[in-house]
Amino acid sequence: MSINVRDQFGKQLAKLAKEDSRVLALDGDLGNSTRLDSIEKETVDSFLQMGIAEQNMVGVAAGLASVGFQPWVCSFATFLTKRALDQIVVSVAQTNFDVKLVGSYSGLLTSNTGKTHHSLDDIAIMTTIPNMTVIAPSDPSETVSAMKAMHKTAGPMYLRLTRDETIPSFLPDSDFEIGKGKTLAEGTDVLLVTTGSTTFRVTEVIKQMEGVSIAHLHFPTLKPFDKELLIDAARKVPLVVTVEEHYIRGGLGSIVSEILSEELPKKVFRIGVPDRFLGCGTDEELLESNGLSVDEIRKSLTALCSKLF
Incomplete structure (x- = not known):
């Protein structure tokens, strides 16, 4: 089976961080689950451990973006979009900063963790925010292509990722253009x-x-x-x-x-x-x-x- 979505995410973000010193990974103490620990292992200077403090993490990301960095903020989708919603709106969207928000473990498939971890309203939340781009790739290859497009495009973006490890790279092509179906x-x-x-x-x-x-x-x-x-x-x-x-x-x-x-x-x-x-x-x-x-x-x-x- 091909590499799954979350593994591919970690691998690709580590690659972007190596290629571009502006790219920083901010972790909400879930790197082992989200695979953000790939950056910590491969390019430690690009990895910032923020702890279980999502509001602060988004605020720090906004500050980093204000001085020219491109922070990628990653946590479970339900924690990121609800606990830090005010910071996302005020510090990231209203300022139109180049912050990439990554909601891992979206939807139902959260490893038997139950209703506290299910993220079933994040599309509704994030698509209502002005200036916010919302992306939900379907397979590992499209995830990589989406991340490349996000990296090249300035502005606030939300990337919705699944934990489902059964999805192969099945699309006939992995080409990705923001805003195109x-x-x-x-x-x-x-x-x-x-x-x-x-x-x-x-x-x-x-x-x-x-x-x-x-x-x-x-x-x-x-x-x-x-x-x-x-x-x-x-x-x-x-x-x-x-x-x-x-x-x-x-x-x-x-x-x-x-x-x-x-x-x-x-x-x-x-x-x-x-x-x-x-x-x-x-x-x-x-x-x-x-x-x-x-x-x-x-x-x-x-x-x-x-x-x-």
């Missing part, structure tokens, strides 16, 4: 719209579907969103289905619904985590119980298609 399949019956970790699972679902023509769009950038690609693909189908490892309110499904309601009214069905807190469980158990495993997504899609056709 990707067409993974053409179809005329149903349009599936995905981002981040769910894109791989949905490609597996499509392989199992018969008798239905399915289009599939992957949006690794959630803000700015590629409206034109969505609208063009939605014109060709009677039904749009979004799938995401996030609450169905405020995430990808909400973004798609808002765009289509204004530009091209269309029936949209959202598959995601319902409005509830969740317990502990294995990755497989959590995906299954929330309708996000390959089997459960296939069942939902089959039921939708049977009603439509």
